[in-house]
Amino acid sequence: MNADWKAFLTDKGAVFNDNEEITTFGQPEIERFMVKNGPVITSLAHQALIKVTGEEAFDFLQGQLTNDLKDVSEQQAQLSAYCEPQGKVLAIMTVFKHQDALYLSFDGSLKQTILQRLTMFKMRSKVELEDVSEQMIQVGYAGDFADLDVQRLLSTKIKNIYEVEQVQDEALSDIIAIKLPGPYHCYSFFGPVEQAKSLWDTLKNNGEFTNTQDWNLIHIVSGQPQVNDTTSNEFIAQFLNLDKLNAINFKKGCFPGQEVIARMFYRGKATKRMMRLHLEEVLPLEPGETFKLMDEAEKKYKFTTVSSAPDIYEGTVCLAVTTLKPLESVQGQLKTENGAIANIEPLPYDLTED
Template structure:
């Protein structure tokens, strides 16, 4: 429990009452029925805890100016009713972290991968200087859960009296007892929401949602990002890819007109002058393979030529095999002949993405 001291004690207690099995950082490993949890993620509706994820509040009179000068997205687009993905980059243009940025009670919040919590907070703190900006770890005060389902928009409307239809739209639950619960719709293979609020109100929201949904674990929740080709950045991939290589331009996570931010010159040069040579792709295998984030692997075509890729995320698919996102060199794969296989002989198919990444598409 020592590593969970940053989390809400009442939320941990509630999860334990729901038969959740937690790892050392507070991730839900299972609620006791892992096979069912895995299968249900395909269509939902499912709910899970995301409170292990990093959550920073950025407050102060100069919070907007500070973030506007650090992040790739235009913070003018982040309002009480609209959230956004945004990257935080090194001067070389490589993505250090990927944030879901939203406003909660007039302050800016950054939600991102738990493995980067300490590193990113320290780095941001370095650049505050004498600005009126305060960074606060909010995981004890604000609980984070996820809800998703094929008819999730209707469930949200019926159970939480809230209408949130468009991706990145956000709003508070229209119920006096849960009035501080904020819902953010995020990209997914179907309707998916990130939900934030005080523990006691989140518990009530959870119980309402559970009337018509089941629970799932943190690992299976990640499959929704892979299926929707939503990039993720963690401790193993931080600083390895420029923003366009992770398709962040396809999520409006980069604004090329707002002014300077770390890495802006390189990212803009790629956008305006050069062809994007690498992209994140979605792949599928018939048999289960295990690849860690950041792990390099090769695919072999029928001519025996090797094509190198780097794993972003990989998981066991619902029915069979594995599904993964990986960054590849487009020219190399365009020249591939015939079927692609892993070095162990597993056939790999490259699937269409939910968005266009080349002009030819």
Template sequence: MNAEWNTFLEQADASLEHGRVAHFGQPETELGAALAGDVRCDLSHLGLIAARGPDAETFLQGQLTCDVRQIAPDRSLPGAHCTPKGRVFASFRLFRRGEAVYLELPRELLEPALSRLRKYVLRTRTMLEDASDALARMGVAGSNAAALVGAALGAVPKLTHNVITVNATYPDSVTVIRLPGPIPRFELHGAARELSAVWNTLAPNVTPVGAEPWRLLDILAGTPTIYPETIEAFVPQMLNLDLLDGISFHKGCYVGQEIVARTHYLGKLKRRMYLARVDSPA
């Protein structure tokens, strides 16, 4: 976690475990707030891989399922890195900030994914690095999230996957991404001092929550996430990435593309991800 952001969260009474916020003292209340209120969440449970260099876009285009050419300063997309057999090794959210393309994924999968991607760099002019501690990041969700973020920053992305940059002078800028889902949600990436100011501005009206409520909102949004336990368990279509703009069938070759395309054009998909609810006292 970014050191300055870590100190700020400790002063905000966050309960930190393994470099991430577990809760702010009331985990059950925080889960309820995520479903029925407005919440702000530290996102340090997610890691960032930064891809830089003259060939970075071309390199990622040949590795990931999405069309990396569509990742622009005003647009973010989901994507995945597959094995040659078309099985998903890692899933990401991609966005641009400054001169880099960032790949966001669970922190516990960052090192395996980074090591695997580096194997394919070879002679391309691309540098891949763990940028998780370079930026602070937070999420805001709820029925009033758009109005609250807009009031704090002066602007807000209007459509799903859209991105805006506030305070365009890098590195003091704040990157704001609008996420999919039935509950309006936004990710904010930037310097710790900038996000600390936003966090405090939201404080009177927005409940602070830990990582689990944000994961719950991911589930409700149908956002697929690969963890170490599910590496190579699915082809991308099983994760609905074809329905979420996370697969391009027109971009050309990438690792695992033949299997993914064959499944799309010739195969019959036997499994897909669905949202299910189980009522249980536990």
């Protein structure tokens, strides 16, 4: 993380873990409660950001990622994935374009692994890969009325998901804003450290700080999967619902894992899917950790955690992958192995097969 930015956050009361994620700003109860409606602001500077340039940059990435880069412009970002040849997801990325360069934003724990892999496969292509995570600071802002805040405080209006705009405020003119999926209006901002500080102070006028874990609640309730160094290379793309999130283009041509992913799409259906669950007990589930639920006939059902966080009020909310077929025969109420009630909750998108 940029040392100047980290010092700025520390002065605001931020406490960091070994992954440079914010664990608290000193008021954990308020930080969690504020996520319910917002507005909340947090640092996402622990995330990786790779800049891709060169006359063959488009063709190179078009052959590596699951989505069609033809849909990416200075005004439109997209969700995409980077897979290995068997269709398992190595990283989930937000891809955007700025000043003719393409940018890949993804989980920071995967930065070196993904950068090395992309470097290996570019071979002699006229492509440059640069880690700009410390040069372009990422800030998150979200809330029921965050769209009005962005319009009023930053003179910037962004209407559609994955729409990209340069902030219109003259003092923040190097800041890029991207609207992301969420239970309410949600944004990521990218920009140089000094302007990121000014952005933070401006948004703080109408919002409250929150930590990384509570920010992740926004992704969980929205059914947005995250992949880190523990879950990388664990799940086929459809198991993470990436086809339902428009992160896969089945007509664009070849990319690593395309044969497996396309075969599942055209010839069959996904045997596993990512579900959203609410458990009426606090379970510290880590990404990749498996757990079992039991029905009233004492039949057990296995789930693998994608992401998890304590609920705002009580219990745990998580995204977890499970095999679909056994769920058809669930008898009665599902419970955890400790006897707490467990509910599979509806996602904000349809999981039914076409």
